[in-house]
Amino acid sequence: MTVRLYPGMLDTSKEYFNHGDHVLIIKNGSVKKFEDVDQHPELNKILDDEVELNLLLDKWFGNNTVVKLRTLARCRFGALNFTPDFSNDSSSHDYCECEYRGNCEGENIICKPVVFNGSEISDQEIKLLQELSTNEKNTAIADNLGLPIGTLNVNKTKTYQKFGLITKQQLTKDLFLEGLL
Incomplete structure (x- = not known):
C-alpha cells in the first residue's frame, strides 16, 4: 500500500486548499x-509584486486584506495536490474548478494558467485527459466530448x-498528483 503525504505534513512547505466554503492550509504538520493563521507572508508578497492583481482585488474588496488574501489562496492555490504551493522561495499554482471560468474579470490575473508536465494546459485539454483516464472506450469518450472518433484520436x-x-x-x-483528477 502506498501512502502519500501532502505538502506541509512533514516539512516546512505550505499547501492551501479549498474545502467547501473554507480555505484551509497545511502547515507545520x-x-x-x-x-486561524495570523500571517500569510507569501500571499502578501504576491500582492506586493503583482500590481494588476492588487488593483483588481482593491476594486473588488477595497482595503479588506484578509478577503483579498483568502481570494488569492482560493483561486490560485485552492486545489489539494502533492506539489507544495509554497516551498522555500518557490511557489506553484493550482488548477481549481471554478463556476466563473471563462467569464471572470480576474481570469489569468488571480488564477494563473496551469502547467502540466512542463507545458501550459487548456481547459479543453484537461477535460480530454480526464476522460482518457477513465475506463471508457474511445468511442464513448468521443460521444461524451461531442467529437467524431477521428477527431478524438x-x-x-x-x-x-x-x-x-x-x-x-x-x-x-500524473493527473492525480497534479490535482487534476
Whole structure:
C-alpha cells in the first residue's frame, strides 16, 4: 500500500486548499482554517509584486486584506495536490474548478494558467485527459466530448505528445498528483 503525504505534513512547505466554503492550509504538520493563521507572508508578497492583481482585488474588496488574501489562496492555490504551493522561495499554482471560468474579470490575473508536465494546459485539454483516464472506450469518450472518433484520436495523439505521455497509467498518475483528477 502506498501512502502519500501532502505538502506541509512533514516539512516546512505550505499547501492551501479549498474545502467547501473554507480555505484551509497545511502547515507545520497541522491543518488550519485560513483565518486561524495570523500571517500569510507569501500571499502578501504576491500582492506586493503583482500590481494588476492588487488593483483588481482593491476594486473588488477595497482595503479588506484578509478577503483579498483568502481570494488569492482560493483561486490560485485552492486545489489539494502533492506539489507544495509554497516551498522555500518557490511557489506553484493550482488548477481549481471554478463556476466563473471563462467569464471572470480576474481570469489569468488571480488564477494563473496551469502547467502540466512542463507545458501550459487548456481547459479543453484537461477535460480530454480526464476522460482518457477513465475506463471508457474511445468511442464513448468521443460521444461524451461531442467529437467524431477521428477527431478524438488526433487530439489524443497530439495531447499525449505535448505532455510527454505514453500510457494511460502514466496519464492517470500524473493527473492525480497534479490535482487534476
